[in-house]
Amino acid sequence: MPSTSSLHGQVTGNASSTDRPTMHYGKKDVFVYRTYAKPLTVNKQIPESNFQERKNTLFGVDVQVALHGEGFLKNYTDGDNSTCVATDTMRNFIELSGGKIEYSTIDGFLAETAKGFLKQWPHIEQVDLAGQSVEFDDVPVEKNGKIENSGIMFRPRKTERPRASVSVRRNGDDFEIVNHISGITDVHLMKITGSSFKGFIQDEYTKLPEKEDRNLFIYVDIDWTYNNPEDGASLDTSNYVPAEQIRDIAATIFHELNDQSIQHLVYQIGLRILERFPQLKDVSYYTNNRTLSEVAPTDDGKGKVYTEPTLPYGFQAFTVTRDDLK
Numbered sequence: 381m382p383s384t385s386s387l388h389g390q391v392t393g394n395a396s397s398t399d400r401p402t403m404h405y406g407k408k409d410v411f412v413y414r415t416y417a418k419p420l421t422v423n424k425q426i427p428e429s430n431f432q433e434r435k436n437t438l439f440g441v442d443v444q445v446a447l448h449g450e451g452f453l454k455n456y457t458d459g460d461n462s463t464c465v466a467t468d469t470m471r472n473f474i475e476l477s478g479g480k481i482e483y484s485t486i487d488g489f490l491a492e493t494a495k496g497f498l499k500q501w502p503h504i505e506q507v508d509l510a511g512q513s514v515e516f517d518d519v520p521v522e523k524n525g526k527i528e529n530s531g532i533m534f535r536p537r538k539t540e541r542p543r544a545s546v547s548v549r550r551n552g553d554d555f556e557i558v559n560h561i562s563g564i565t566d567v568h569l570m571k572i573t574g575s576s577f578k579g580f581i582q583d584e585y586t587k588l589p590e591k592e593d594r595n596l597f598i599y600v601d602i603d604w605t606y607n608n609p610e611d612g613a614s615l616d617t618s619n620y621v622p623a624e625q626i627r628d629i630a631a632t633i634f635h636e637l638n639d640q641s642i643q644h645l646v647y648q649i650g651l652r653i654l655e656r657f658p659q660l661k662d663v664s665y666y667t668n669n670r671t672l673s674e675v676a677p678t679d680d681g682k683g684k685v686y687t688e689p690t691l692p693y694g695f696q697a698f699t700v701t702r703d704d705l706k
């Protein structure tokens with residue numbers, strides 16, 4: 381089950397031509413930080429977002445790699461390491477790749493790095509790479525009487541981190557992207573009014589009261605795929621959909637919809653995303669319900685006092701596809 385803290389896209393699956401579907405190995409938590417990477421600029425303005433540019437002055441990513449190939453079998457069966465690429469070597473390769481490629485997205489960095497692995501070691505059949513952004517915000521400081529972004533000083537941020545995963549497979553002399561998912565993790569949004577939850581099954585197990593109006597606090601991970609994986613995973617970003625625009629669509633729909641449940645909300649967000657971006661194939665969610673527990677109304681009658689919700693938390697998973705738009 382995915383969690384809000386896990387790396388995107390588990391690097392598993394049957395990719396080898398052997399009949400050993402689980403044979404793969406690699407390294408996780410390879411951190412790459414690059415200063416002065418290429419900026420990502422917006423391709424299409426949408427009404428829900430004023431996002432213009434991801435400057436990438438400090439680009440950080442937490443990478444996971446896995447290699448597949450029949451050539452690795454003898455490492456297991458014979459203790460013969462002659463084909464073994466040490467996982468420490470993989471780590472070095474990824475870190476150095478961070479400075480060799482002109483990428484502006486995690487997706488582009490991962491896809492090009494995967495191709496680099498296939499070029500460097502001819503017995504590798506497939507490379508899976510997953511990466512989750514390590515986000516830094518430019519810190520506003522006083523400069524000549526005005527508050528402006530520092531440009532050289534940053535503070536880390538734990539939420540709203542773009543992520544991607546790609547699998548690149550050798551196909552003769554060529555390389556083929558066989559899987560690509562783009563996403564954003566840990567979008568945390570709370571709406572203090574304008575959400576309800578009622579009409580659910582009432583039986584001898586039901587304790588939850590119906591709510592005509594509740595606060596709704598969700599942690600959501602959103603992932604999307606492209607009709608053509610090259611649009612999302614190449615260094616040319618002219619058809620790329622920035623995670624910031626997806627995040628802003630989610631917030632706008634949450635704001636404007638009188639949602640009947642989290643299920644109702646995520647479906648509407650998915651429809652809007654697919655409407656705005658025809659190059660996308662589908663949008664998937666994993667939500668976590670962190671709705672605050674109500675303690676009491678305030679004495680002045682204007683507000684309410686809440687406290688943290690207690691375990692366990694509910695979750696929802698759903699994929700909206702182009703068929704849902706019809």
Ligand SMILES: O=c1[nH]c(=O)c2[nH]c(=O)[nH]c2[nH]1
Binds near residue numbers: 588642669
């Ligand atoms: O939006 C919600 N969906 C549910 O399925 C659910 N179940 C629950 O207890 N609270 C909620 N809220």
